[in-house]
Amino acid sequence: MPLVLTRTDLTGLVTPADVVAVVEQAFADLADGTAAQAPLSVAALDDAAHFLPMTAVSGRAGLAGSKLLADVPGNRQRGLPAQRSVLVLADAHDGAPVAILDGGLPTRLRTAAASAVATRWLAPDDARVVGLVGAGGLALEHVSALAAVRPVEHVVFWTRSDATAATLAAQVGARHPDLKVTRVDTPAAAVGSADVLCTLTPSREPVVRGEWFHPGLHVNVVGAPPRPDHREVDGEAMRRSRIVVDSVSTALHESGDALLAVAEGAIDADACRTELGDVVTGRAAGRRSADEVTLFDSVGLGLLDVAIGRLLVDAARAAGRGLPVDLSA
Structure with a gap:
């Protein structure tokens, strides 16, 4: 049954070293052709708010996923985050829904991990x-x-x-x-x-x-x-x-x-x-x-969200976190 995972559910589930490892592997999988990344596109009615679906599929993770990123600069004046996101994961083989995650923490973790992978190889x-x-x-x-x-x-x-x-x-x-x-x-x-x-x-x-x-x-x-x-x-x-x-x-x-x-x-x-x-x-x-x-x-890259999504969902299930929801009911 699909899991709904809040930011609180996701906090403290994984270590930075765990995230760096899966993100590094995701970069390698993309280069090797065992993962695919959809072209980035933007939906916008004006310049104020941009909505970007970041979609990818990973054979290693067994997941396809799409993170809807909302970039709304005007939110700063409203006392709200300028960027918000939600990550939806599905089984890469049969398309069954696997999880819906708050996107804030995964985004921060995978952005930092990508920097760490680059630092490992270039610094x-x-x-x-x-x-x-x-x-x-x-x-x-x-x-x-x-x-x-x-x-x-x-x-x-x-x-x-x-x-x-x-x-x-x-x-x-x-x-x-x-x-x-x-x-x-x-x-x-x-x-x-x-x-x-x-x-x-x-x-x-x-x-x-x-x-x-x-x-x-x-x-x-x-x-x-x-x-x-x-x-x-x-x-x-x-x-x-x-x-x-x-x-x-x-x-x-x-x-x-x-x-x-x-x-x-x-x-x-x-x-x-x-x-x-x-x-x-x-x-x-x-x-x-x-x-x-x-x-x-x-x-x-949406692929990094999918890779860390696999890590987080597995850790959440092992820890008994999240709300199982039957979306087909």
Whole structure:
């Protein structure tokens, strides 16, 4: 019988290392052709609210799934999340419904895990300082996921919000008491201190500039919504980096970081044709030198939601969580 799983049901079911493992395998499956990803499309009546069905099927998970992502910037003025989502999973063989999940926690977990997979393959082995530009809902999960793949000792972060800064410092202290946590005054300071930088903002204009990059830096650009006019880093950041994307078709359709850099002439589209799955499977190189600057550009894949959905549903059933509902009754 299908399960309905709330955010409370999903909390604490899996470890960051568990999520990183299934997400890494999902990238490999996509490269190997044992999983399929539908083209990303947008339904919108105006520019204010975008609705994106993110659909994929995984032979390994035995599931097909679609996450309906609602990107509604005006929600911030209403005191509501700008992004909301629900994930529906079905049996890949007979189409039977398997589960309906609140999409918030799975999205945060798989976004952080994707950054961790990119960090595992592209960042220096001895990376110890994580820099965060943005300290909202993605930040804590990024710290935990990156700590699962690198010997993290210090988290340096920038945010405009005093309240968000206090919350993140308390959360990291509670979950990772051995880590040093420092708030800095500017995004440039976060970049300058970092071995691995994560941009986690819903920005329309660049908050990080390539002129701040230093040799050996790895950057995960994962915060902006899938809108071609939103970007977190400027064209110089893209030009100075070796770029790896989650999906070529998605990046060249919905990533403002990529599309605007191409439009400005900072890079050409061929600079965005290496996928992380090809790196994971050995079809493309990982980090090539100590001084190389690498950048992972991601707006998210439905396949990762399906992969983590399998993990969460199995864990929920084992823990006796969720509400079984007969949808055919």
